[in-house]
Amino acid sequence: MKVSAFVYPWDVNGDPDAARRIADLGVQQVTLAAAYHSTRALTPRHPHHRIVTAEHASVLYPVDEQRWHGKPLGPYAAGDWAPGDAYGEAAAALADAGLDVHTWVVLAHNSRLGADHPDTSVRNAYGDRYPWAPCIAQPATRTYLVDLAAEAATRPGALGTELESLGWYGLAHLHAHDKTAGVGLGEAGQYLMSVCFCPDCEQGYAQQDLNSAELQASVRTALEPLWRGHAADDGWPTVEKLLGAETAAATRAHRDATARSLQEAAVAAVREAAPPGFQVLLHADPVPYHCGANAGVDPAHILSVADGVVVPCTGGAGLVRPFAEQGRGVVAANLTVVGGMGGSPGTLAEDARAARDLGANELRLYHAGLASDADLAMVTEALRQL
Template sequence: APGDAFGEAAEALAGAGLDVHTWVVLAHNSRLGAEHPDTSVVNAYGDRYPWAPCIAQSATRAYLVDLAAEAAVRPGAQGTELESLGWYGLAHLHAHDKTAGVGLGDAGQYLMSLCFCPSCRDGYGRQGLDAAKLAGDVRHALEPLWRGNGTPDGGWEAVEKLLGARTAAGARAWRDSVARSLQEEAVAAVRAQAPDGFRILLHADPASYHCGANAGVDPAHILAVADGVVVPCTGGAELIAPFAAQGRGVVAANLTVVAGMGGSPATLAADARHAAGLGANELRLYHAGLAADSDLKLIAEGLSDLA
């Protein structure tokens, strides 16, 4: 946008009595992958995901840390929410992606998201794994899905069954260490640029092996690093509980409230109370800025009910 679009919006919001917080998307960048293909996640078949920068690569990590600090700390902002500060994978490709023809399930999504770029191959080796064998194991485990022979379920237990417990643990140990250190570095970089009282939240999922916009994290670790988390609650608020159990920080329930995006504005009050019962202490309305007037009316009624 021409001029200082952020500054104008921040000034208008502050003038209306609203706090201003930035929202920064990090490890999800199709332009970066298109212009610098070597930065992308490479799956077990050798395909690159240009929308998914590999967070194990040193140059990419430096870029993401700098981006977090530069974009988060803007004039008039009192805090930030950092999205996709962790591993990205297969899900949420491009504007017209069509990948629903084969049901991958939780385990299949993870296997299709494992990276085999040179940095990750070295990392697996440091965990005592043969990267070439791991890639072959992943392809072998996925083969029944392409043939329509069922979708593996059971979360992490299904991954262990498909790869073997030791191999699965080694791959996860590498990826968890990479994500944790990046989260620490990015939050520290933002704090170094921010004024006192600036609040840093992460969009997060409590299963550390999960990939995507809501980065997989260890709840105890991330709430010792950042000031809190924003937790996806579309379809249920159960992911709130592992964060709330830590007894610290902001735990914001992110409720989809636009009917055309699969949300339920009519049940906002009930959904928010359910999330609060599980330990949420703040609320996010995703994505109210795209709502029709009919949705906004229901959202206003729900907020009034909560008040």
């Protein structure tokens, strides 16, 4: 099984030992961030810093100014956390260490965009905006995301890309000083709180014969039992029970078609810009109504569009099976190997075998830069066993 480790440019740049250290883990590939959201990251081995604060979503390379000239939305340059061509510098060092380099591109997850252009954000049934979540139904946002995918994915020397957050983002979001866990919304509540009511989505609902004002009221009514803690949650059947099966299906028809067409357009744009043989993968969840970094998709559809998927497996490898059953493409199991972030580096070999038994044919390790020395030692031993 091919194994790739996720890496940030700031894990490598300025540390002459970083690229060789990653190669010595036993991985064949790195998935290197080229466009990324805001974060605060530990760098436990870097000779010059221990904490990197990426203050806003940004590209980690110099943009093509001609591509973005005159467009209403565009990418943001990084600050001192990734100056200049940080991606290119790190990619060169990693390639010199014998590693294949693929880009890691975060798309519909951008708090800076939401702050500067509030109308681009998902707006829930109560009128609250989610600045981290660009609404993918809006034409200008879709154009921006497709252009960003094509530019960030195809950095010089890259052999492939992994596109993250290429779909709907919703309520669930790691946030500074978060205080949203007081009510257990479950899958049903997460969906209902992620249904967007911006003008473009309202037009989309109208095409499904839904009155937007009536739908907005229905979503708020459906959420009331959850706020009081009275509703059991069994996923989509609960959404249908709370909202009505016909209405629920109509919201999904708009949202699913919107996400599918964006994914098709972004993958096509990447392939047009990329050299022959360039691999395009999506971070994906096989439950189509799920929101977030791992976009909810229909497995058969997405594997007819992209070359494969990267599937979250930290809580178990069960999500691999629906993709593997399609019998095509890359199905990469993404395993967290940072013990302090809920990962299990000590059981990596066992977890990898379990994922392989369910049909995974590649592995992704999150994250070579964030893990402790002890975590990385366990990773090295596990990969030797595999």
